[in-house]
Amino acid sequence: MKILKEKKFYGFRWQDADEHIAFVFLEDGTWLLVHEDGSAVAPDGTKYFHVAREVQGQPLSPDPAWLTDDPDPQPIPDTVYEDLGWTVDATAPMYFPLGSDEAVESIIL
Numbered sequence: 001m002k003i004l005k006e007k008k009f010y011g012f013r014w015q016d017a018d019e020h021i022a023f024v025f026l027e028d029g030t031w032l033l034v035h036e037d038g039s040a041v042a043p044d045g046t047k048y049f050h051v052a053r054e055v056q057g058q059p060l061s062p063d064p065a066w067l068t069d070d071p072d073p074q075p076i077p078d079t080v081y082e083d084l085g086w087t088v089d090a091t092a093p094m095y096f097p098l099g100s101d102e103a104v105e106s107i108i109l
Helices: none
Strands: 006-011 022-026 031-034 039-041 047-056 078-085 094-096
Touching: 006 078, 022 078, 031 047
Parallel strands: 047 094
Antiparallel strands: 006 022, 022 031, 031 039, 039 047, 047 078
16 A cells, blocks of 8 residues: 655634644655545545554643643543544545554544
């Protein structure tokens, strides 16, 4: 699967968004209009899909002041998703599970 990295990402304010939530420039100069479902479309009509990698969650710095003042602190996630870029070689958003070299269809955007 060929993955093109994002060079620039411009998110739209909710007041300005219609069916698109962002405008993205890729490393090859292609620009995309991004949809909420993890898909995007290029000016020529080509569909792209978002690709991510699951990585180990990073703990916060020890005892941050804002966390100790929070009456209901949120737990640190075990895994997070690292953005890899966009591909035309898929039919849905994809991600690489933790420790895997095989991409699977994503249900999390």
